[in-house]
Amino acid sequence: DQQVKQNSPSLSVQEGRISILNCDYTNSMFDYFLWYKKYPAEGPTFLISISSIKDKNEDGRFTVFLNKSAKHLSLHIVPSQPGDSAVYFCAASSNTGNQFYFGTGTSLTVIP
Amino acid sequence: NAGVMQNPRHLVRRRGQEARLRCSPMKGHSHVYWYRQLPEEGLKFMVYLQKENIIDESGMPKERFSAEFPKEGPSILRIQQVVRGDSAAYFCASSPLPNTGELFFGEGSRLTVL
Numbered sequence: 111d112q113q114v115k116q117n118s119p120s121l122s123v124q125e126g127r128i129s130i131l132n133c134d135y136t137n138s139m140f141d142y143f144l145w146y147k148k149y150p151a152e153g154p155t156f157l158i159s160i161s162s163i164k165d166k167n168e169d170g171r172f173t174v175f176l177n178k179s180a181k182h183l184s185l186h187i188v189p190s191q192p193g194d195s196a197v198y199f200c201a202a203s204s205n206t207g208n209q210f211y212f213g214t215g216t217s218l219t220v221i222p
Numbered sequence: 223n224a225g226v227m228q229n230p231r232h233l234v235r236r237r238g239q240e241a242r243l244r245c246s247p248m249k250g251h252s253h254v255y256w257y258r259q260l261p262e263e264g265l266k267f268m269v270y271l272q273k274e275n276i277i278d279e280s281g282m283p284k285e286r287f288s289a290e291f292p293k294e295g296p297s298i299l300r301i302q303q304v305v306r307g308d309s310a311a312y313f314c315a316s317s318p319l320p321n322t323g324e325l326f327f328g329e330g331s332r333l334t335v336l
Binding site for chain 2: 116153
C-alpha cells in the first residue's frame, strides 16, 4: 500500500532551468511533508519540509508547494545545477502515526 | 556533533547465517527508525524505537527480524537465517522528536546474501 507516490522515476533538466519534482499522497491525515536528496552509496539527506498549515516553503533555490485539496506536493529547484543530480524522495507523516512514509524516488539528472 | 553512525557499511552473509546491523543515533536523539531499500525501490519503513521500547514494528517481517534499542549502546537490527531476498540497503535514521521534524539518516548498511 503505497501512501506516497512519485510517479516519475527519472527527470532530465538542462543546467540553469527549473526542475519540478512531483509527489502525491493518499492519506488525508498526513500533516508534515519532507523532501530528501540521496546520492549513490550515501544515506538520504534532508532538503526541505512543509507543514500542512502552509502551502509554500522556500529555502534558497528550493521551494516546496503543497496542494492539500489535491493531495499533491512538488519541489522546485531554480536554477538547477549539475550538483543537484541525485535521487529525490518525498516523505510524509502524521502526528497520530509513528512512521515517515517515503515515495519511491525520482532520479534527477541536470545536464551541464 | 557526529551524525548517525551505521556499521558495518557492507556485510556479506551466506544463506542461513545471521546479520547484525548497528546504528548509533545522533547525540541527543532518542528516536530511531530503520528503513530498508530494495534494489529499484523506495525506502520502506521497518521499525520505530525509542530507548528500550519498540513503538511501531508494523513494517518488519514477523519472522527472522528483530530490533532493539537498549538503554546503553546502539540500536541493533538483527536478521536471523538470512535469505537472498534480504539483500538490500538498510538505513537507520534518528530524530530528536517523533513525527515532526526531519530524520537524520546514516549512510546505510548494505547486506548481500550469497
